[in-house]
Amino acid sequence: MKFAAYAAVGILSFLGPALAEPQGLDLEAVNGAEWTPKSDKGKEINPALIKAQVLLDRARFSPGVIDGHNGENLQNAIKIFEKTNELKPDGALDGEVWRKLAETSAEPVLTEYTITDEDVKGPFVKIPDKLEDQAKLDRLGYSNPEELLAEKFHMDVDLLKALNPDKPFDKAGTAIVVANIDAKADSGKPKEKVAKIEIVKSEKVLRAVAKDGAVMAVYPASIGSEEKPAPSGSHTVRAVAKNPNYTYNPDYAFKGVKAKEKFEIKPGPNNPVGSTWIDLSVESFGIHGTPEPEKVGKAYSQGCVRLTNWDVQELAQMVERGTPVEFIE
CATH class of the missing domain: 2.40.440.10 (L,D-transpeptidase catalytic domain-like)
Incomplete structure (x- = not known):
């Protein structure tokens, strides 16, 4: 039906924080990230926050878009995770929350993915701003392969690009780094x-x-x-x-x-x-x-x-x- x-x-x-150029942001840095008291400070993409977001996503405490920033959605997800685990529900990522998150899954939070023909075949569509103009389209598909891949792995497009500098997202066979969301136990x-x-x-x-x-x-x-x-x-x-x-x-x-x-x-x-x-x-x-x-x-x-x-x-x-x-x- x-x-x-x-x-x-x-x-x-909604205007979020300006995207700063992250330093040392790669698969090894994120998978090996550990919490420090400064993990939720600053406007740069933070490897520890990426790790926390992926672990929360796997545990079904969704942080929304995985972006490596300490936003309200991440804080709300942490707060409910804290309540569930009988911790102080303040929404702050601290050492105790970090240890509990680490216990939910031992799989790496980032992994390599090879772009497929299906990912890049399209058709991709330029989406008009006005609803009346959108009604003229045959399908409201993705705008480009980056958008498709980011949504496929629950990621922000800016984070996808930051983890894969100079990678061609429109070329099948390209190996890229993505959030390892499929490592959920179930x-x-x-x-x-x-x-x-x-x-x-x-x-x-x-x-x-x-x-x-x-x-x-x-x-x-x-x-x-x-x-x-x-x-x-x-x-x-x-x-x-x-x-x-x-x-x-x-x-x-x-x-x-x-x-x-x-x-x-x-x-x-x-x-x-x-x-x-x-x-x-x-x-x-x-x-x-x-x-x-x-x-x-x-x-x-x-x-x-x-x-x-x-x-x-x-x-x-x-x-x-x-x-x-x-x-x-």
Whole structure:
């Protein structure tokens, strides 16, 4: 069955720290990185922070985009990891948190990957800024191989480039360094179904909760705005749509959109609702992906719950029709 995603997705710009040229940033430096009291300081990409982000990603305490920076998403992931491990939940990466993270997985956090023909065959698409212009495209595919590869390994494009200086990302057979996210202990196994989803507005996170109340996974999320807040109370999952269309309703009255009639945008990872739509029992609201993963948890959405494409894809495997969804103020 094909679902059109009737989402209200507004994009507000977020300016992160300027990317400084990292020194000694390579596979060995990151895999051998150790925590120091200065690991979360400065604006440069930090090998220890890359390592912490990959380990959190594997343990399903998603830091969002792996970028080597000490941002709010990383701090929120650490805070919930601390609560789960009965540590002081302050969101700070310290020696105790570092030791607990190291216990979750012994596999190297970076690995080499050989670019395949599939990675570079495209077609790649220049995505227009205006929604009306996006509606003219046959598919909202990736813009270039770098974007595809970065999303494939949950990475920021800037980090991918910093780890692979002068490497041609558009050439099959090229060996590059990427985040070793597939080293998860349960990689490839069917995902256990969640008992409940909790969307915590104040913390900008979505929690997948097991029957016994344990947190199975946590994901950074953009959750509504003051102008168009997300719902409150308890709801349920109605359906899951992979590669959804996006239908713009003029009732949304997005700034800059002049259309007076509904129009549809074709599927693809750069679709306004990303690669997956989890429909909720609230008309026009859902949990969905995004074409801008670096803004998740930092920019507001227009009412819906926005995750990275890879996080919502994982969550979609863990829910079913009727799964309870609770919005917590």
